[in-house]
Amino acid sequence: MAHHLVVGAGLIGRPVAERLAARGDTVTVATRSGTAVAGATSLVLDAADPAAFSRAAAAATTIFLCTNPPYPEWAAQWPPIFSAAIAAASSSGAGIISMGNLYPYGSPAGAMTEHTAETTTEKKGLIRKACWDAMRAAHDRGEIRAVEVRASDYFGPGSAGTAHLGESFFRAVLASKTAHVVGRPELMHSWSYLPDIATTLIAAADFTGDWGRVWHVPSSAHSRDAIADELNAHFHSTGKVSGYPQWLLRGLGTVNPMMREVWASSYQFTVPFLIDSAETERELGVTASLWDEALFATADSYRPDPRRD
Incomplete structure (x- = not known):
């Protein structure tokens, strides 16, 4: 039976955990406060603590990174969270799915695909780009399996x-x-519908093809x-x-x-x-509501x- 560690229990982490539990998987939800989610085991976790993150992920087959610090705290909080997540995925062998956004692309000249160049110059976009770059580099070195799912607002x-x-x-x-x-x-x-974001995250986790890439949530x-x-x-x-x-x-x-x-x-x-999600829709079999x-x-x-x- 699959065992998933869902980090974060907000508008995205909670429904992901609930759906996984509803289909019979074992789910642990980790938050700073130990938030209870129906069908899942709750765990208190500082996601920036690599040792604690690795202990939490020890039995996991998949890690869903669905936490999201407030904007003003991104520079301080995101890099250590990603570092801890990479360490946890490496030590546990769990695949990791990072919930991302479109900020790394910067101001677009057209519809953004899963392969659009990441040309942002804005601080938050640079932070998220650097975090995904580090995770993808660890994947490319064979240390972990990782993907990032990106949604619009x-x-x-x-x-x-x-x-x-x-x-x-x-x-x-x-x-x-x-x-x-x-x-x-x-x-x-x-606009990305919250249930469609959860659907895409779970489909990305179930994907049996190549990882180390970006998926786009089908949006309207x-x-x-x-x-x-x-x-x-x-x-x-x-x-x-x-x-x-x-x-x-x-x-x-x-x-x-x-x-x-x-x-x-x-x-x-x-x-x-x-956002253009044609490739994601074709490969993962997901569509917008x-x-x-x-x-x-x-x-x-x-x-x-x-x-x-």
């Missing part, structure tokens, strides 16, 4: 209020108010203006979307570390930002009464 029931297509966006539009967003809301942007591309229009038509609301001026984001960043990082990566919303079903399920999760017409 996520959405789904329960998505955080800080998400670009999260609680604050849906509640504003559904209340016929204005959703204030980063960047230009008329531009096309790819829509402008936020179009999303608001679709929500208004379905829920009889009259919400609108307005983009924060870039100068305002930059100004807020001078006094707020989180807003400084939001501004630094706001380029993702000033140009069309599209139907857009309308995913969007309305997410919106329903934020309505006072989901049963209301």
